[in-house]
Amino acid sequence: MISWNSLPEAKQRAILRQVEKPARYTGGEWQACDKREVFFRLPEKDRIRFAFCFPDLYEIGMSNLALQILYAALNKDEHTWCERFFEPASDMREQLTRENIALSSIESGTPLNAFDIVGMSISYELAYTTVLDMLHLGKIPLRSVDRGEQDPLVVAGGPVACNLEPMAPFFDLIMIGDGEELLSSVTALYRAKKQNHWTKRDFLLTACQLEGIYVPAFYDVTYHPDGTIDTIEPNVPQAPRVIQKSIINDLNRAEMPLTPIVPNLNVVHDRMVMEIFRGCARGCRFCQAGFIYRPMRERSLENLSEAARTLFQQTGCDELGLLSLSTTDYSLLSELLEKLIPCAEKYHVNLSLPSLRLDAFERDMAEQVATTRRAGLTFAPEAGTQRLRDVINKNIVEEDLLQATDVALRNGWERIKLYFMLGLPTETDDDVDGIGSMVNRLITCWRNIPDQLRTRRFFINVSTSIFIPKPFTPFQWAAQISPDVMRERQQRVAAALRPNRRVNYQWHQFESSVLEAVFSRGDRRLADVIEKAWMQGCVLDAWHEHFRWDIWEPLLSEIPGGIHFYTRERSLHEQFPWDHIQIGVHRAFLEHEWQRAMKGKTTPACFEQCSHCGARAFGGGVCFEPPRTSSQKDIWT
Amino acid sequence: MDVSDLQQNRVLFHYARTGSTIWLAHLDMVRLFSRAMNRAAWPLYWSEGAYNPRPDIVFGLPAGCGIELERDPVEVGLATSPDEGSFDLEEAVLRLNAALPESVQVTEANYTESGGKSLMARVCAARYRIEAPGVSSAYRKTFTGAPVTVEHVRKKRTTSVELMSKIMDADVVYDDVLRITCGAGSVNHLRINLLLKALIRDGGLSPEVAAGARLIREAVFMGTV
Numbered sequence: 120m121i122s123w124n125s126l127p128e129a130k131q132r133a134i135l136r137q138v139e140k141p142a143r144y145t146g147g148e149w150q151a152c153d154k155r156e157v158f159f160r161l162p163e164k165d166r167i168r169f170a171f172c173f174p175d176l177y178e179i180g181m182s183n184l185a186l187q188i189l190y191a192a193l194n195k196d197e198h199t200w201c202e203r204f205f206e207p208a209s210d211m212r213e214q215l216t217r218e219n220i221a222l223s224s225i226e227s228g229t230p231l232n233a234f235d236i237v238g239m240s241i242s243y244e245l246a247y248t249t250v251l252d253m254l255h256l257g258k259i260p261l262r263s264v265d266r267g268e269q270d271p272l273v274v275a276g277g278p279v280a281c282n283l284e285p286m287a288p289f290f291d292l293i294m295i296g297d298g299e300e301l302l303s304s305v306t307a308l309y310r311a312k313k314q315n316h317w318t319k320r321d322f323l324l325t326a327c328q329l330e331g332i333y334v335p336a337f338y339d340v341t342y343h344p345d346g347t348i349d350t351i352e353p354n355v356p357q358a359p360r361v362i363q364k365s366i367i368n369d370l371n372r373a374e375m376p377l378t379p380i381v382p383n384l385n386v387v388h389d390r391m392v393m394e395i396f397r398g399c400a401r402g403c404r405f406c407q408a409g410f411i412y413r414p415m416r417e418r419s420l421e422n423l424s425e426a427a428r429t430l431f432q433q434t435g436c437d438e439l440g441l442l443s444l445s446t447t448d449y450s451l452l453s454e455l456l457e458k459l460i461p462c463a464e465k466y467h468v469n470l471s472l473p474s475l476r477l478d479a480f481e482r483d484m485a486e487q488v489a490t491t492r493r494a495g496l497t498f499a500p501e502a503g504t505q506r507l508r509d510v511i512n513k514n515i516v517e518e519d520l521l522q523a524t525d526v527a528l529r530n531g532w533e534r535i536k537l538y539f540m541l542g543l544p545t546e547t548d549d550d551v552d553g554i555g556s557m558v559n560r561l562i563t564c565w566r567n568i569p570d571q572l573r574t575r576r577f578f579i580n581v582s583t584s585i586f587i588p589k590p591f592t593p594f595q596w597a598a599q600i601s602p603d604v605m606r607e608r609q610q611r612v613a614a615a616l617r618p619n620r621r622v623n624y625q626w627h628q629f630e631s632s633v634l635e636a637v638f639s640r641g642d643r644r645l646a647d648v649i650e651k652a653w654m655q656g657c658v659l660d661a662w663h664e665h666f667r668w669d670i671w672e673p674l675l676s677e678i679p680g681g682i683h684f685y686t687r688e689r690s691l692h693e694q695f696p697w698d699h700i701q702i703g704v705h706r707a708f709l710e711h712e713w714q715r716a717m718k719g720k721t722t723p724a725c726f727e728q729c730s731h732c733g734a735r736a737f738g739g740g741v742c743f744e745p746p747r748t749s750s751q752k753d754i755w756t
Numbered sequence: 757m758d759v760s761d762l763q764q765n766r767v768l769f770h771y772a773r774t775g776s777t778i779w780l781a782h783l784d785m786v787r788l789f790s791r792a793m794n795r796a797a798w799p800l801y802w803s804e805g806a807y808n809p810r811p812d813i814v815f816g817l818p819a820g821c822g823i824e825l826e827r828d829p830v831e832v833g834l835a836t837s838p839d840e841g842s843f844d845l846e847e848a849v850l851r852l853n854a855a856l857p858e859s860v861q862v863t864e865a866n867y868t869e870s871g872g873k874s875l876m877a878r879v880c881a882a883r884y885r886i887e888a889p890g891v892s893s894a895y896r897k898t899f900t901g902a903p904v905t906v907e908h909v910r911k912k913r914t915t916s917v918e919l920m921s922k923i924m925d926a927d928v929v930y931d932d933v934l935r936i937t938c939g940a941g942s943v944n945h946l947r948i949n950l951l952l953k954a955l956i957r958d959g960g961l962s963p964e965v966a967a968g969a970r971l972i973r974e975a976v977f978m979g980t981v
């Protein structure tokens with residue numbers, strides 16, 4: 120096995136000249152961390168080499184805020200050098216395999232298996248085979264039991280960590296919750312392991328006692344004859360029965376990457392990013408992020424405005440994204456914009472506010488925000504009728520959308536993008552037809568604006584995705600609709616929208632939604648299927664061109680109960696594969712919400728009224744703030 | 757502000773690039789410079805435009821992917837004349853170099869006249885150094901004085917390109933180092949990959965050696981060579 124940094128330069132050049140976008144692999148970006156000079160002066164036992172792996176292409180990984188946050192947090196420590204790894208695109212993968220070159224780090228070209236800790240940051244279930252591929256390309260045995268003392272410790276984190284059971288055998292340790300401080304505790308403990316010559320098992324026995332650390336091998340799972348889970352029990356006394364997520368209560372204390380890596384390539388989200396708050400106060404019942412990151416915690420105005428100025432100066436980028444799950448819920452948004460806009464103008468920076476909710480989309484904000492890019496505006500009504508929006512707790516009324524559209528169209532916007540979900544619990548044909556009716560009313564709204572005030576190029580993009588029941592949401596008990604129904608509903612929407620030349624309808628292949636649904640509520644028995652699929656060539660499953668349903672479908676059909684076992688509605692008494700993880704929101708609360716959903720009853724946002732979900736126990740965030748009296752409700756994201 | 761002030765609003769600088777940044781494509785280089793100049797607080801002139809104002813940065817030649825550069829020209833427009841603000845060019849270059857990755861550095865900078873032909877149109881030739889075992893012998897075998905024509909495929913269209921007439925000078929003293937001066941820019945531009953293609957086909961250079969060759973653009977010439 121050869122490492123990239125040991126190749127002669129001519130060989131490196133010959134390989135890079137044969138691949139598309141070689142800069143994906145060569146690094147050297149502004150503010151990338153190169154510690155070569157100082158790090159290796161430390162004694163070996165005092166230094167931790169951390170491989171931050173993002174199981175997707177460079178352009179996707181480098182758009183990920185978690186990467187920047189954790190990279191900064193880890194590299195702040197003089198004892199740790201965190202370097203990056205991404206899945207190579209197929210042309211590069213072919214070169215590496217043919218020449219027997221190990222997957223190597225962007226910063227120094229060091230092979231993956233030479234690192235102490237390999238950390239996989241997993242944002243979506245469809246990255247699972249890519250995780251295996253990266254381990255394989257990095258010459259690391261896939262399964263935890265097959266790795267020896269000399270192999271790196273393989274850990275995982277990210278939103279899917281709250282149920283990584285399908286990948287349990289591949290990881291030594293899983294981190295649950297906010298990663299910044301947790302990762303530092305893990306690297307510190309690993310240093311103690313190196314200094315004291317502990318075995319890996321000794322290390323894991325200590326690590327599993329830290330909050331937020333889950334060692335899958337320390338838990339045994341037994342099953343009922345029907346395939347559902349009977350028990351999940353720790354098999355060592357050190358492992359807690361329930362693993363509590365790790366949380367940073369005061370977000371102002373959390374690492375904010377003020378000197379982020381500035382990619383040289385045009386990555387997917389090529390901009391600076393500032394997280395204005397974490398968690399969400401809304402409680403849309405399908406949204407996993409809305410529950411697992413509870414409670415909502417804001418960064419202070421001072422913290423953000425200072426950070427923005429530093430980011431402008433340190434990166435030179437021309438766009439700043441204010442990131443959160445629902446930007447207009449930031450309690451001091453107008454004040455923040457008031458502070459940011461003059462500074463942004465001075466530095467020629469555009470502000471972008473993804474996840475904007477529409478009732479707050481008043482005229483002055485429309486003018487403030489969109490000084491430059493007015494091409495597209497995105498709304499996510501999610502469902503076509505008020506009835507269904509109440510079921511999913513999307514607390515909005517259509518009037519808001521119409522009014523916001525009117526404001527946007529009068530302020531120079533030309534394109535509106537609408538997101539809907541198909542297959543939500545209780546959905547009927549009427550709800551599906553509601554999508555078409557809503558679109559028609561938007562077009563009427565445009566027609567009603569006087570000619571001289573409206574754009575001629577008005578266009579609506581409608582996009583639907585398939586509902587996927589997720590752990591730790593009130594819909595964790597819900598079924599996913601069958602592929603036949605998916606197809607039928609997509610066709611129904613298409614038929615309703617087709618006659619209108621101002622509308623474009625996009626939908627996704629539903630097979631990948633089936634796979635995602637299987638994994639998201641999956642258990643450990645799926646690990647074999649994932650490994651087999653990878654062995655048969657599945658990788659980068661989230662990419663349309665790489666997705667191989669022809670491989671997945673037969674493999675999933677072989678498991679007892681087939682695909683249906685994982686996509687079916689779950690009984691209220693069923694034990695979930697993730698029941699030993701405590702994310703903060705109680706199962707009883709989720710069950711209560713599930714029942715309210717079935718009755719079409721909505722639940723207020725946290726800042727209007729607390730619904731006692733359980734997250735207050737963490738002792739911070741919105742749970743301890745006085746209810747808001749402003750008009751910030753009834754909104755669209 | 758009189759005319760002489762305005763003329764001082766344009767800066768022509770040369771830069772070198774080595775290491776990992778040689779793998780950037782031209783547009784990536786443009787972005788890299790525009791960001792570095794923002795970081796270095798260069799008062800760049802931004803074109804007016806409702807949707808996407810752009811900084812006034814012009815490269816003499818596109819920085820081809822995989823090519824090291826020793827002295828490539830770039831011209832930028834500044835929003836203030838030096839008399840107005842505190843823009844000290846020498847100091848500004850130091851600032852810019854500190855704001856650039858180590859593998860990209862500005863080597864010299866001067867005020868230049870505005871008006872007239874654009875930088876791109878002024879570029880007429882470039883000198884390259886190609887380092888690869890046997891490259892000079894391959895060159896001697898290929899370029900004997902007669903025309904050398906290769907196929908150039910671009911956007912699914914194939915055209916025939918004659919190379920000999922684009923080469924002005926060649927230094928083949930060392931067998932592993934070929935130095936050529938050739939046409940560059942809008943007229944008579946020689947593509948180095950086409951040259952390598954000819955060296956493989958007619959000069960017996962192996963494709964592997966050609967792929968691994970070190971390509972360095974030593975200089976870019978403006979006006980007349």
Ligand code: SF4
Pocket residue numbers: 400413414415725726728729730731732733734735741742743
């Ligand atoms: S405890 Fe109340 S305020 Fe806190 S997150 Fe839960 S519902 Fe919201």
